[in-house]
Amino acid sequence: MGSRRYDSRTTIFSPEGRLYQVEYALEAISHAGTSIGVLSNEGIVLAAEKKVTSKLLEKDSSEKMYVLNDQCVTAVAGLNSDAGILVNTARVYAQQYLARYNEPVPIEVLVHRLCDIKQGYTQYGGLRPFGVSFIYAGYDDRYGFQLYTSNPSGNYSGWKATSVGANNSAAQTLLKQDYKEDISLKEAKELVLKVLSKTMDSTTLTKGKIELATVSKKNGKIVTKIWKPSEIDALLKETGIVKEENEENEEIN
Amino acid sequence: MDIILGIKLNDSVLIATSKAVTRGISVLKASDDKTRNLGDHSAMAFTGESGDTVQFAEYVQANLKLFSVRQNYELSPKAMASFVRKELATSIRSRKPFQVNVLIGGCDINKETPETSLYWIDYLGTNVELPYAAHGYAAFYALSLLDRHYKPDLNEEEGIKLLQLCNKELSTRMPIDFKGLRVKVINSQGVKEYDDLTAL
Amino acid sequence: MSDPSSINGGAAVAMVGKDCVAIACDLRLGNQSLGVANNFEKIFNYDHTFLALTGLASDVTTLSEVFRLKTNLYKMREERSIEPETFANLVSSTLYQKRFGPYFIGPLVAGINSLTGKPFVCGFDLIGCIDYAKDFVVSGTATDQLYGMCESLYEPGLGPDDLFETISQAFLSAVDRDALSGWGAVVYVITKDKVTKRLLKTRQD
Numbered sequence A: 001m002g003s004r005r006y007d008s009r010t011t012i013f014s015p016e017g018r019l020y021q022v023e024y025a026l027e028a029i030s031h032a033g034t035s036i037g038v039l040s041n042e043g044i045v046l047a048a049e050k051k052v053t054s055k056l057l058e059k060d061s062s063e064k065m066y067v068l069n070d071q072c073v074t075a076v077a078g079l080n081s082d083a084g085i086l087v088n089t090a091r092v093y094a095q096q097y098l099a100r101y102n103e104p105v106p107i108e109v110l111v112h113r114l115c116d117i118k119q120g121y122t123q124y125g126g127l128r129p130f131g132v133s134f135i136y137a138g139y140d141d142r143y144g145f146q147l148y149t150s151n152p153s154g155n156y157s158g159w160k161a162t163s164v165g166a167n168n169s170a171a172q173t174l175l176k177q178d179y180k181e182d183i184s185l186k187e188a189k190e191l192v193l194k195v196l197s198k199t200m201d202s203t204t205l206t207k208g209k210i211e212l213a214t215v216s217k218k219n220g221k222i223v224t225k226i227w228k229p230s231e232i233d234a235l236l237k238e239t240g241i242v243k244e245e246n247e248e249n250e251e252i253n
Numbered sequence B: 001m002d003i004i005l006g007i008k009l010n011d012s013v014l015i016a017t018s019k020a021v022t023r024g025i026s027v028l029k030a031s032d033d034k035t036r037n038l039g040d041h042s043a044m045a046f047t048g049e050s051g052d053t054v055q056f057a058e059y060v061q062a063n064l065k066l067f068s069v070r071q072n073y074e075l076s077p078k079a080m081a082s083f084v085r086k087e088l089a090t091s092i093r094s095r096k097p098f099q100v101n102v103l104i105g106g107c108d109i110n111k112e113t114p115e116t117s118l119y120w121i122d123y124l125g126t127n128v129e130l131p132y133a134a135h136g137y138a139a140f141y142a143l144s145l146l147d148r149h150y151k152p153d154l155n156e157e158e159g160i161k162l163l164q165l166c167n168k169e170l171s172t173r174m175p176i177d178f179k180g181l182r183v184k185v186i187n188s189q190g191v192k193e194y195d196d197l198t199a200l
Numbered sequence C: 001m002s003d004p005s006s007i008n009g010g011a012a013v014a015m016v017g018k019d020c021v022a023i024a025c026d027l028r029l030g031n032q033s034l035g036v037a038n039n040f041e042k043i044f045n046y047d048h049t050f051l052a053l054t055g056l057a058s059d060v061t062t063l064s065e066v067f068r069l070k071t072n073l074y075k076m077r078e079e080r081s082i083e084p085e086t087f088a089n090l091v092s093s094t095l096y097q098k099r100f101g102p103y104f105i106g107p108l109v110a111g112i113n114s115l116t117g118k119p120f121v122c123g124f125d126l127i128g129c130i131d132y133a134k135d136f137v138v139s140g141t142a143t144d145q146l147y148g149m150c151e152s153l154y155e156p157g158l159g160p161d162d163l164f165e166t167i168s169q170a171f172l173s174a175v176d177r178d179a180l181s182g183w184g185a186v187v188y189v190i191t192k193d194k195v196t197k198r199l200l201k202t203r204q205d
Helices: A020-030 A080-101 A107-123 A168-178 A185-199 A229-239 A244-252 B052-071 B077-092 B138-149 B156-173 C057-078 C084-096 C143-153 C160-176
Strands: A035-040 A043-049 A065-069 A072-078 A132-140 A144-150 A156-158 A161-164 A210-218 A221-226 B004-008 B012-018 B021-023 B026-029 B035-039 B042-048 B100-108 B115-121 B127-129 B132-135 B181-187 B190-194 C011-016 C020-026 C029-031 C034-037 C043-046 C049-055 C105-112 C119-124 C130-133 C136-140 C185-191 C195-200
Touching (some): A035 A072, A035 A132, A035 A185, A043 A132, A065 A080, A065 C057, A072 A080, A072 A210, A080 B077, A107 A144, A144 A161, A161 A185, A168 A185, A185 A210, B004 B138, B012 B042, B035 B052, B035 B100, B042 B077, B077 B100, B077 B115, B077 C057, B115 B132, B138 B156, B138 C034, C011 C049, C011 C119, C011 C143, C011 C160, C020 C049, C020 C160, C043 C057, C043 C185, C049 C057, C049 C084, C049 C136, C105 C185, C119 C136, C130 C136, C136 C143, C143 C160, C160 C185, C160 C195
Antiparallel strands (some): A035 A043, A035 A161, A043 A210, A132 A144, A210 A221, B012 B181, B042 B100, B100 B115, C011 C020, C029 C034, C049 C105, C105 C119, C119 C130
16 A cells, blocks of 8 residues: 555655545544534534444433533534543633633634644644544524534534535535525424435434434523433424334334 | 723713823823723723833733734623733732733624623722723722713713813822823724813 | 732622522622722522622632633533532632632532532632531621621521521621621522522612
């Protein structure tokens, strides 16, 4: 393999001008469970596929959705252990910003900060880059509801609807097809579930296989919420995406 | 003996500062400016140890400018006041603290209706939002006048009248000539500067 | 005269009732004898746990921000709000970290444990020694007056309304005898599922 000479350190460009370690990190993410985000002017929905590995696994805890502060949540695709470090960094940074300025951190400032950290690991040698992409959903007074993604290279971008992880190009196509400018929060939830159901390995959506988070406005206050399995179950039934007969089988799983 | 005053009005904030620089028995300058703009819609007036004052004011001014260049967005007056407070609160426990008292007047234009505010911050890092404020000896004379005549819905013209009232009292009661008051008016349009209160 | 804990003035008290607690503070912020602000609240809440901070106003603000940071991170990590007893220990260890250059404050903690329903109040010295109390705790420049008033007016087992009356009368009488406290007051009455905040009118001198 021609790449051998250039991928042992993160700092070295290959003759073709590529950073292999960064590309491998991106590759790792493209095998991770899909995460999707959809922006509406009433709020944002994040959804992620949970790769259930064993029926013996305790599955009540959320593994891909994290609250970063009172107005921002994030969905992870990639190495969960790496994500934990960055999530903690983000939480501490958000709180330090709040303590310093007595104002919640603007979403882009927070995303920018995390990307600076990610970028650092693509340049300063000896360590591998963070193997995670994030979708951030948040609200601030400057730009209202916002949706961003970031990847191991330290690039970030803002979106109306986006996806990261396995099958993300398929998901992206579906989102492009079905996204409307004036989508409501309810429609955004439905869209997210629909896209997820089509891109996931298994054909049926169940509460055990997906995670859901929302950022919305209630009585003028921003509410971030990571959904409980029972609430996801209720939503699945309400939207009619899941069929009753499948329920029993999935419960055992 | 420096004078700095601030009054919050219905849609603007006034900041008035004395123009004299004194050292010992001498008046060294009669056209001093004891204010710095912290952004397009906020200004800070300062008094205290000479040397510390300008050094500190320009330090926070530069840091807030750096923030706005980096993030392409200007902090609200409240956030600026919090930042300045924290700098002073950290400084007070350092080997050589900044001995600076400040007033910050600003207009938050990112609110649905622009919101004016005035912050009183002392060298210890005490920060309070007030309708009218003053530091130093001037506070004893000016605050009692303001307690009597202040109303929250004063317009710019009435605010200037009130400042002139304060100026008259201070000229009578302060033991040295403070060489008049320089005025800054901050509203949603930005910061306007006047060289002398009496010319208004 | 230049004692940091009495430059700005201010007072606070917390009391235990039957299945309820109450906590009160004044609104004055001064510079020695000069009153500067009459809107300086000294009670902060971190969900159902209440903290009163008297003393040097700069440190009051700093600490309220430090505890906001710590409780917010705690909440995200634990996925639950901090309980009063836990918070008291957080206050204690945070203050002791500055053992040889302390914050000049007198904190009080009050709240009802959301799991056991037990009322809880405690006070601290400036380096974090916890003073657990089953009746009341006081703090600030009117400490002496508050002890006197609380000792004579307090009785155990009061309901929320009676507790409000007791704490208010005790507090108002105490701050009226302190030149550095007053200029308005706030009282919080906390029961398991309700918090009432009341502003008290006080003498303005």
